[in-house]
Structure formats: structure tokens, C-alpha cells
Amino acid sequence: MAISRISLDLIPISIATVSVGNPSDPFEDKLAAISGTKFQGIELGFPDLVSFASKIHKKEIEEDDYDRLCSAGSEIAALCKRYNLEIIMLQPFSNFEGWERGSKERSEAFSRAKGWIRIMQAVGTTMLQLGSTDSNNVSRSLEVLASDIRELADLLAPHSFRLAYENWCWATVSPTWARAWAIVQRVDRPNVGLCLDTFQTCGGEYGDPTTASGLIEKDIHHSLEKSFTYSLYVLTKSVPKEKIYVLQISDAYKPPTPNDCPINSIRQLVQLLKMTTHREGEKLSQFEKGHEVPIHHQENPGKQYKMAGPDPINDQLPSKDGGYEPYKAAGKLKGKxxxxxxxxxxxxxxxxxxxxxxxxxxxxxxxxxxxxxxxxxxxxxxxxxxxxxxxxxxxxxxxxxxxxxxxxxxxxxxxxxxxxxxxxxxxxxxxxxxxx
Structure with missing residues (x-):
């Protein structure tokens, strides 16, 4: 069914403040420029907040100086009201999920979360964008990642705040929309949905800066075009519209020459995609033609958390069509x-x-x-x-x-x-x- 112009006009549009000039540019000048367009709101970039706070306090403000960041946030809220702009969300919160329980990193991640919630209250926004972690020393378990995000969602809920989870194409575990959606499903909280980004979606399944064409040149299945088209088709059939909190339209330039890419995970993503594209739900079934098992080189005993690629699916069974279906428990071992x-x-x-x-x-x-x-x-x-x-x-x-x-x-x-x-x-x- 075609989308009418009227229905599109009902969708509020905003722009990320980090996409307007540089963090060092006067923040009010950014708002003035944005308000002169059809944008109704902004996505407040944390670097812009820190820069603004440093200017009004006449000193360099640390990223964890939440008292001063909140006072600066209150002034930003007043400026946005003056320019009739809504602060759609605060972004980008990152490297949060997957740290080992009891670790210093996990403790710091939750401390940051509480500080960012204070900032959200100060600026008057109700949504936090969480980018999928690109840290290396985190769990690859979707259950563990979902559990952390669930705890974050529960911290946001008393304030009626929502969480928009975004796949980043260089992420450690969630480089594709499908992997991010699989985690959101496991989180199973009414205040958690997706932030879909056109660049991140294409960057994880279509583009590759290390090739001459700028595209993934090694066929994943029939062709790159068909695989990516099918992935987007699955998206439309898998994700309810109410779970898409934000659609970000962004792009990237193709490098003039193929680069080695400082993010060495780009090549690894191509291998991941062999298992994460062409699927209903989370990943290509190991029962479906085309599935490839990644080769690992570890000394015995091998560590599962160090294995690249998607985690094994332990709570589903092979379906007749070569995919998966949920395992239906019946209490057979109750009390055992x-x-x-x-x-x-x-x-x-x-x-x-x-x-x-x-x-x-x-x-x-x-x-x-x-x-x-x-x-x-x-x-x-x-x-x-x-x-x-x-x-x-x-x-x-x-x-x-x-x-x-x-x-x-x-x-x-x-x-x-x-x-x-x-x-x-x-x-x-x-x-x-x-x-x-």
C-alpha cells in the first residue's frame, strides 16, 4: 500500500545537533539555523551538551560532571522552547551492555546511565538512544546483553522514559537490524524499541569501505542486491511499527581508494553476515542451505565467549521450512x-x-x-x-x-x-x- 503525503506529514522530523556544524560552534546558532527549517525537534548530541556546558561555566567540563551538565541542560531546554524545538532524544549512549557482572566496567556503565537519566530530566526529553556496544571484552550472549538493557529500561521506566536501541555496523555483537531486534525482543519491555539508521543498516549488510566498489563484493547468497532486499523485506514483516521509535536518515561517502579501515571488524562483519542475512527472525538457520560454521583456533578448552559469530540458539528447534520455532516447554522436569x-x-x-x-x-x-x-x-x-x-x-x-x-x-x-x-x-x- 502506498504511503500518502498526508501520513508522512504526521511524522515529526528532527535533526541531530552533531550534524549541524561542530561541537565548538555556538549552540544557539545551531538552534536558530534548525528552527528556520521544517524540523520540529532535535536529537541532542552529548558532545554538544559538554561543549555548551564548558562555555557557560568557562572551564572544561568532564563527561561525568553531571551537576554542571544538568545545569547546562536546563539552559538548553529553555533555548529550545524559545526556538519552538522539541528535544526528541539524548544520544549517543554507548558501550553499556555486556560487561561482566561485578566488573568495574559494568559499575561505571550503570553510573553513566543514572547520570544520563538526570540529564534527560534536565533537558526535558523522554527518549535515550543506546548504540550497540563495540567494546571487545563483553559477553556475546544475547541473553546477557538483553538482561543489561532490561535493567536500564527499568531505570528509565519510573520517569516514563523510553530507550531506542540502534545497531551500529561496527558493533561487537549487533551490527545488523535483525540482531538488534533479537535483543529488543529478549528485553521484552514496553519502553524499549529500535532506532533504525539507513547508514548503519546499509553499512552492516551492503557497504564495505575495504573494496574498490565500496560494496560487499563476496556474494552472501544469490547476490548482494537480493540479499539486502530480502533483509529489508524481513524487517517489514518482523518488526511492529510501534517498536520503531526513530528512523534516522544518514549516509556516507565512498572512500576514493579502498582503505584498510582502522575498525578491523569490518572484514569480520562480512563473515557474520553469512549467518545473519537471509533469515526470518534472528539469523540464518544451521539447517538451511548456505549456512557456514566459522572456524576457530583456540587452545583446549575452548572459550565460547571468544567465538566470533552469532551465539547458538539454545531455546528453539528446527522448523519444517529450515528455520526455527520456539521450544514449547511442558514442565517435564518440574521439581527435578x-x-x-x-x-x-x-x-x-x-x-x-x-x-x-x-x-x-x-x-x-x-x-x-x-x-x-x-x-x-x-x-x-x-x-x-x-x-x-x-x-x-x-x-x-x-x-x-x-x-x-x-x-x-x-x-x-x-x-x-x-x-x-x-x-x-x-x-x-x-x-x-x-x-x-
Whole structure:
């Protein structure tokens, strides 16, 4: 159905202040220029706020000096009222989600969030833009990322604030709209939606500054054009219109010569796209023709959080059309207690999550080197509403095995199910040399 001009006129339009001049330019001059156009609002760029605060306070203002930033924000709100401009949102909040629980980085991220909420109150905006993290030392688990964003959404909710989550094409985990949408779905909060950006969408699935054409030259499927067109078609069928909070129209110049690109993830994104384009929902199914499994080179034991590419889907099943369908739990293990060795990642993690969905309480055993994977699995199980205990042990000795059994009985009271998902291989000259 064609979109009428009248319906388009009902959509308020705004412009990012960082797209008008430079942060050092007088902020009021920016507002005056914007108000002389058809724009009804602005997206307040944090660099502009810091610059404005530094000028009115006649000193360099730090990015965490929230008292002075808020006072400057109040003055910006007054200026916008004078120029009849609404502050649509504050942006760009970034590198927030995925930090390890208990880490300094996670604590700082939530401190920043609380400071930015104060700024939102001062400037009078009701929406925060969150760009998908491009930090390297973060979890690749969609459940972990969604959990962090859910906590942020709950901090915003008492103020009736909304969160617009945007995929950045150089992001660590969410370079495409589909990955961002998969996270938003897992967040499952009424005040969280998408910020779609034409550049970020194209940059993740269509453009590549390291090639002569400026496009991804290695076919993902039939052709780049068909793949990208199909991705946009899936977007229209997957994302409800009420979950698209902002559509940003932006562009980029093609480099005059192919560059090596300081963001070394661009090449990696092409590999990611083999698994994230041409899908209904989150990613190309491993049951569908064309799926490629990325090759990893790690010393044993491998770490799942260090693996590139999309996470395995542990709570869905293959569908008849080669895609996925939700796993429908029926309480088959309600009240049961399960011990899973090697439950930190891979098959063990998948079993743990499905057992949790069926109602079981879990204890998983892992080696010391796999602490982060184990913590991620425990968090995923708790997201399913079940208890999960973790024990670090080297099960190559009988004494360690006995100790794990004793500790599990002490923690859970009993063991109804034992899943042996660990093993080691060694060569012996005779069967007599094999220990118990």
C-alpha cells in the first residue's frame, strides 16, 4: 500500500545537533539555523551538551560532571522552547551492555546511565538512544546483553522514559537490524524499541569501505542486491511499527581508494553476515542451505565467549521450512535436580537451558579456565526462572568427582539426573594402564 503525503506529514522530523556544524560552534546558532527549517525537534548530541556546558561555566567540563551538565541542560531546554524545538532524544549512549557482572566496567556503565537519566530530566526529553556496544571484552550472549538493557529500561521506566536501541555496523555483537531486534525482543519491555539508521543498516549488510566498489563484493547468497532486499523485506514483516521509535536518515561517502579501515571488524562483519542475512527472525538457520560454521583456533578448552559469530540458539528447534520455532516447554522436569558436567558452554549449555525451561534446578561443573562461560550459562538459566549452581573442578581424578557429587548433594539435596558432558582423551599402551 502506498504511503500518502498526508501520513508522512504526521511524522515529526528532527535533526541531530552533531550534524549541524561542530561541537565548538555556538549552540544557539545551531538552534536558530534548525528552527528556520521544517524540523520540529532535535536529537541532542552529548558532545554538544559538554561543549555548551564548558562555555557557560568557562572551564572544561568532564563527561561525568553531571551537576554542571544538568545545569547546562536546563539552559538548553529553555533555548529550545524559545526556538519552538522539541528535544526528541539524548544520544549517543554507548558501550553499556555486556560487561561482566561485578566488573568495574559494568559499575561505571550503570553510573553513566543514572547520570544520563538526570540529564534527560534536565533537558526535558523522554527518549535515550543506546548504540550497540563495540567494546571487545563483553559477553556475546544475547541473553546477557538483553538482561543489561532490561535493567536500564527499568531505570528509565519510573520517569516514563523510553530507550531506542540502534545497531551500529561496527558493533561487537549487533551490527545488523535483525540482531538488534533479537535483543529488543529478549528485553521484552514496553519502553524499549529500535532506532533504525539507513547508514548503519546499509553499512552492516551492503557497504564495505575495504573494496574498490565500496560494496560487499563476496556474494552472501544469490547476490548482494537480493540479499539486502530480502533483509529489508524481513524487517517489514518482523518488526511492529510501534517498536520503531526513530528512523534516522544518514549516509556516507565512498572512500576514493579502498582503505584498510582502522575498525578491523569490518572484514569480520562480512563473515557474520553469512549467518545473519537471509533469515526470518534472528539469523540464518544451521539447517538451511548456505549456512557456514566459522572456524576457530583456540587452545583446549575452548572459550565460547571468544567465538566470533552469532551465539547458538539454545531455546528453539528446527522448523519444517529450515528455520526455527520456539521450544514449547511442558514442565517435564518440574521439581527435578540435575547435575551437568561441562555445562558451561556448547552442548552442556544447551542442555542446561532446556532443562531449566522444563523446570529443573541445576548444578553445572566447569574447569577454572571457563569461569566466564559458566557465569554466562548460570545467568541464562536464571533468566528462565530456575536456580543454577556452578562448581569448578577438574574431573580427571576420582577424588574430584566424588567431591563434586558430595557438594551437589549438599547444595540441592539430591540428584535426579546426571549428564556427563565432559571428557579427556589420552593414549595408553595397555588396558591395564587405564585408571578407574
Amino acid at each position: 535436580k540435575a547435575l551437568i558436567t561441562g555445562g558451561d558452554s556448547g552442548i552442556g549449555r544447551a542442555i542446561a537451558i532446556l532443562y531449566a525451561m522444563e523446570g529443573a534446578e541445576l548444578t553445572i561443573v566447569y574447569t577454572e579456565e571457563e569461569e566466564k562461560d559458566a557465569q554466562d550459562t548460570m545467568h541464562m538459566v536464571k533468566e528462565k526462572g530456575r536456580k543454577c549452581h556452578i562448581l569448578s573442578a577438574d574431573l580427571r581424578t576420582s577424588s574430584a568427582c566424588k567431591k563434586v557429587i558430595e557438594e551437589t548433594y549438599h547444595i540441592m539435596g539430591t540428584i535426579n539426573i546426571l549428564v556427563l558432558n565432559h571428557g579427556t582423551q589420552s593414549m595408553k599402551d595397555s588396558i591395564d594402564d587405564v585408571s578407574e
